[in-house]
Amino acid sequence: DVKVTQSSRYLVKRTGEKVFLECVQDMDHENMFWYRQDPGLGLRLIYFSYDVKMKEKGDIPEGYSVSREKKERFSLILESASTNQTSMYLCASSSLLAPKVHEQYFGPGTRLTVT
Amino acid sequence: AQSVTQLGSHVSVSEGALVLLRCNYSSSVPPYLFWYVQYPNQGLQLLLKYTSAATLVKGINGFEAEFKKSETSFHLTKPSAHMSDAAEYFCAGSYGQNFVFGPGTRLSVLP
Numbered sequence: 001d002v003k004v005t006q007s008s009r010y011l012v013k014r015t016g017e018k019v020f021l022e023c024v025q026d027m028d029h030e031n032m033f034w035y036r037q038d039p040g041l042g043l044r045l046i047y048f049s050y051d052v053k054m055k056e057k058g059d060i061p062e063g064y065s066v067s068r069e070k071k072e073r074f075s076l077i078l079e080s081a082s083t084n085q086t087s088m089y090l091c092a093s094s095s096l097l098a099p100k101v102h103e104q105y106f107g108p109g110t111r112l113t114v115t
Numbered sequence: 116a117q118s119v120t121q122l123g124s125h126v127s128v129s130e131g132a133l134v135l136l137r138c139n140y141s142s143s144v145p146p147y148l149f150w151y152v153q154y155p156n157q158g159l160q161l162l163l164k165y166t167s168a169a170t171l172v173k174g175i176n177g178f179e180a181e182f183k184k185s186e187t188s189f190h191l192t193k194p195s196a197h198m199s200d201a202a203e204y205f206c207a208g209s210y211g212q213n214f215v216f217g218p219g220t221r222l223s224v225l226p
Contacts, residue, residue, distance in 0.1 A: 004158070009156075033214070040218075041218075042217065042218040043159075043205070090158055092158075092159075099166075102147045102209040104149075104161075104214060105161070106158035106159040108157055108158045109156070109158050111156070
Protein backbone atom coordinates (compact mmCIF):
# COMPACT_ATOMS: atom_id res chain seq x y z
CA ASP A 1 0.00 0.00 0.00
CA VAL A 2 1.05 3.53 -0.72
CA LYS A 3 1.85 5.46 2.37
CA VAL A 4 1.98 9.22 2.57
CA THR A 5 2.92 10.64 5.93
CA GLN A 6 2.83 14.19 7.22
CA SER A 7 5.04 15.42 10.01
CA SER A 8 2.28 16.69 12.29
CA ARG A 9 -1.46 16.10 12.66
CA TYR A 10 -2.02 19.30 14.60
CA LEU A 11 0.12 22.43 14.76
CA VAL A 12 -0.34 25.78 16.48
CA LYS A 13 1.86 28.68 15.45
CA ARG A 14 1.99 32.40 16.09
CA THR A 15 1.54 35.11 13.49
CA GLY A 16 4.85 35.89 11.77
CA GLU A 17 6.48 32.54 12.53
CA LYS A 18 8.11 30.49 9.78
CA VAL A 19 6.30 27.16 9.46
CA PHE A 20 7.50 23.96 7.84
CA LEU A 21 5.11 21.17 6.87
CA GLU A 22 6.79 17.96 5.81
CA CYS A 23 5.42 15.21 3.62
CA VAL A 24 7.03 11.87 2.81
CA GLN A 25 5.83 9.14 0.42
CA ASP A 26 7.24 5.65 0.18
CA MET A 27 6.14 4.55 -3.31
CA ASP A 28 8.71 6.29 -5.48
CA HIS A 29 6.04 8.55 -6.97
CA GLU A 30 7.15 11.26 -9.35
CA ASN A 31 4.42 13.77 -8.54
CA MET A 32 3.71 15.39 -5.18
CA PHE A 33 1.10 17.98 -4.26
CA TRP A 34 0.13 20.36 -1.46
CA TYR A 35 -3.50 21.35 -0.98
CA ARG A 36 -5.35 23.33 1.58
CA GLN A 37 -8.90 22.45 2.54
CA ASP A 38 -11.35 24.97 3.95
CA PRO A 39 -15.07 24.60 4.67
CA GLY A 40 -17.14 25.60 1.68
CA LEU A 41 -14.09 25.98 -0.56
CA GLY A 42 -13.12 22.35 -1.04
CA LEU A 43 -9.53 21.46 -1.88
CA ARG A 44 -7.33 24.09 -3.47
CA LEU A 45 -3.95 23.33 -4.97
CA ILE A 46 -1.07 25.36 -3.53
CA TYR A 47 1.96 23.85 -5.32
CA PHE A 48 2.92 20.65 -7.01
CA SER A 49 6.17 19.04 -8.05
CA TYR A 50 6.75 16.52 -10.83
CA ASP A 51 10.42 15.86 -10.12
CA VAL A 52 13.19 16.59 -7.67
CA LYS A 53 13.94 20.33 -7.48
CA MET A 54 11.00 21.05 -9.80
CA LYS A 55 7.91 22.94 -8.68
CA GLU A 56 4.85 24.48 -10.23
CA LYS A 57 2.43 26.99 -8.76
CA GLY A 58 -1.10 25.85 -8.16
CA ASP A 59 -4.17 27.98 -7.73
CA ILE A 60 -3.21 29.73 -4.48
CA PRO A 61 0.60 29.91 -4.11
CA GLU A 62 0.74 33.35 -2.47
CA GLY A 63 2.31 33.24 0.97
CA TYR A 64 3.75 29.75 0.45
CA SER A 65 6.89 28.20 -0.93
CA VAL A 66 7.95 24.58 -1.38
CA SER A 67 11.07 22.48 -1.48
CA ARG A 68 11.74 19.09 -3.01
CA GLU A 69 15.36 18.05 -2.50
CA LYS A 70 14.63 14.31 -2.50
CA LYS A 71 12.09 12.37 -4.51
CA GLU A 72 10.22 11.07 -1.48
CA ARG A 73 9.97 14.37 0.41
CA PHE A 74 8.00 17.54 -0.35
CA SER A 75 7.99 20.42 2.10
CA LEU A 76 5.56 23.31 2.33
CA ILE A 77 6.89 26.50 3.88
CA LEU A 78 4.93 29.41 5.26
CA GLU A 79 7.53 32.19 5.33
CA SER A 80 5.56 34.37 7.73
CA ALA A 81 2.41 32.71 8.99
CA SER A 82 -0.80 34.71 9.04
CA THR A 83 -4.18 33.96 10.57
CA ASN A 84 -5.75 33.50 7.13
CA GLN A 85 -3.46 30.50 6.66
CA THR A 86 -5.27 28.62 9.41
CA SER A 87 -6.50 25.55 7.55
CA MET A 88 -6.20 21.82 6.95
CA TYR A 89 -3.18 21.05 4.75
CA LEU A 90 -3.16 17.87 2.71
CA CYS A 91 -0.22 16.34 0.91
CA ALA A 92 -0.66 13.87 -1.96
CA SER A 93 1.48 11.91 -4.37
CA SER A 94 0.88 10.17 -7.66
CA SER A 95 2.69 8.04 -10.20
CA LEU A 96 3.16 8.64 -13.90
CA LEU A 97 3.12 4.91 -14.57
CA ALA A 98 0.16 2.77 -15.62
CA PRO A 99 -2.11 1.42 -14.26
CA LYS A 100 -1.94 3.82 -11.30
CA VAL A 101 -1.39 6.90 -13.42
CA HIS A 102 -3.20 9.99 -12.15
CA GLU A 103 -4.34 8.33 -8.91
CA GLN A 104 -3.52 10.66 -6.06
CA TYR A 105 -2.77 9.21 -2.62
CA PHE A 106 -3.25 11.46 0.36
CA GLY A 107 -1.63 11.86 3.73
CA PRO A 108 -3.72 12.25 6.90
CA GLY A 109 -3.52 16.03 6.85
CA THR A 110 -2.09 18.69 9.15
CA ARG A 111 -4.52 21.00 10.89
CA LEU A 112 -2.65 24.28 11.28
CA THR A 113 -3.89 27.04 13.55
CA VAL A 114 -2.20 30.44 13.40
CA THR A 115 -2.93 32.70 16.36
CA ALA B 116 -12.11 26.12 -17.77
CA GLN B 117 -12.23 22.54 -16.63
CA SER B 118 -14.52 21.96 -13.69
CA VAL B 119 -16.17 19.25 -11.67
CA THR B 120 -19.49 19.94 -9.99
CA GLN B 121 -21.35 18.02 -7.33
CA LEU B 122 -25.05 18.57 -6.87
CA GLY B 123 -25.94 18.83 -3.20
CA SER B 124 -23.46 19.83 -0.51
CA HIS B 125 -25.28 17.61 1.98
CA VAL B 126 -27.22 14.39 1.39
CA SER B 127 -29.07 12.41 4.08
CA VAL B 128 -30.24 8.84 3.68
CA SER B 129 -31.63 6.24 6.02
CA GLU B 130 -29.57 3.19 6.86
CA GLY B 131 -30.28 0.53 4.23
CA ALA B 132 -31.46 3.04 1.62
CA LEU B 133 -29.88 3.72 -1.76
CA VAL B 134 -27.03 6.22 -1.82
CA LEU B 135 -26.77 8.47 -4.89
CA LEU B 136 -24.16 11.21 -5.04
CA ARG B 137 -24.07 13.28 -8.20
CA CYS B 138 -21.04 14.46 -10.15
CA ASN B 139 -20.76 16.23 -13.50
CA TYR B 140 -17.63 17.20 -15.36
CA SER B 141 -17.01 19.83 -17.99
CA SER B 142 -15.04 18.66 -20.98
CA SER B 143 -15.57 17.46 -24.52
CA VAL B 144 -12.89 14.86 -23.90
CA PRO B 145 -13.60 12.73 -20.84
CA PRO B 146 -10.84 13.02 -18.32
CA TYR B 147 -9.83 10.40 -15.82
CA LEU B 148 -12.52 10.57 -13.13
CA PHE B 149 -12.32 9.64 -9.48
CA TRP B 150 -14.36 9.43 -6.32
CA TYR B 151 -12.65 9.97 -2.99
CA VAL B 152 -14.00 9.62 0.55
CA GLN B 153 -12.85 11.62 3.56
CA TYR B 154 -13.67 10.57 7.10
CA PRO B 155 -13.48 13.22 9.85
CA ASN B 156 -9.96 14.50 10.51
CA GLN B 157 -8.43 12.19 7.92
CA GLY B 158 -7.00 12.49 4.44
CA LEU B 159 -8.79 11.46 1.26
CA GLN B 160 -9.05 7.80 0.32
CA LEU B 161 -9.57 6.64 -3.26
CA LEU B 162 -12.93 4.88 -3.73
CA LEU B 163 -12.82 4.23 -7.47
CA LYS B 164 -11.46 5.45 -10.78
CA TYR B 165 -12.79 5.67 -14.35
CA THR B 166 -10.24 5.18 -17.12
CA SER B 167 -12.44 4.49 -20.17
CA ALA B 168 -12.00 0.72 -19.93
CA ALA B 169 -15.57 0.25 -18.66
CA THR B 170 -18.43 2.66 -18.05
CA LEU B 171 -19.50 0.97 -14.82
CA VAL B 172 -16.74 1.09 -12.26
CA LYS B 173 -16.77 -0.85 -9.02
CA GLY B 174 -14.92 0.46 -6.01
CA ILE B 175 -14.30 -0.35 -2.41
CA ASN B 176 -16.92 -0.63 0.34
CA GLY B 177 -19.69 -1.60 -2.12
CA PHE B 178 -19.66 1.68 -4.05
CA GLU B 179 -19.85 1.92 -7.82
CA ALA B 180 -20.08 4.71 -10.36
CA GLU B 181 -21.37 4.90 -13.90
CA PHE B 182 -19.77 7.08 -16.55
CA LYS B 183 -22.30 8.61 -18.97
CA LYS B 184 -20.67 10.64 -21.70
CA SER B 185 -23.97 11.96 -23.07
CA GLU B 186 -24.75 13.45 -19.67
CA THR B 187 -21.13 14.29 -18.74
CA SER B 188 -21.86 12.58 -15.45
CA PHE B 189 -20.11 10.17 -13.09
CA HIS B 190 -22.60 9.56 -10.28
CA LEU B 191 -21.68 7.44 -7.27
CA THR B 192 -24.11 4.85 -5.92
CA LYS B 193 -24.37 2.23 -3.22
CA PRO B 194 -27.45 -0.02 -2.97
CA SER B 195 -27.69 -0.03 0.82
CA ALA B 196 -26.23 2.65 3.08
CA HIS B 197 -24.40 1.73 6.25
CA MET B 198 -23.74 3.98 9.22
CA SER B 199 -20.02 3.73 8.49
CA ASP B 200 -20.58 5.41 5.09
CA ALA B 201 -21.14 8.78 6.77
CA ALA B 202 -18.32 10.94 5.42
CA GLU B 203 -17.53 13.59 2.84
CA TYR B 204 -17.26 12.47 -0.77
CA PHE B 205 -15.29 14.24 -3.47
CA CYS B 206 -15.51 13.75 -7.19
CA ALA B 207 -12.38 14.69 -9.13
CA GLY B 208 -11.15 14.82 -12.69
CA SER B 209 -7.64 14.57 -14.06
CA TYR B 210 -7.12 16.73 -17.14
CA GLY B 211 -3.51 16.03 -18.03
CA GLN B 212 -1.40 17.68 -15.34
CA ASN B 213 -4.43 19.48 -13.94
CA PHE B 214 -6.33 17.69 -11.19
CA VAL B 215 -9.69 19.30 -10.37
CA PHE B 216 -11.80 18.48 -7.31
CA GLY B 217 -15.50 19.04 -6.89
CA PRO B 218 -16.66 20.92 -3.79
CA GLY B 219 -17.65 17.75 -1.95
CA THR B 220 -20.89 16.23 -0.67
CA ARG B 221 -21.36 15.38 2.98
CA LEU B 222 -23.30 12.14 3.40
CA SER B 223 -25.26 11.59 6.59
CA VAL B 224 -26.76 8.17 7.36
CA LEU B 225 -29.73 8.17 9.67
CA PRO B 226 -30.55 5.14 11.86
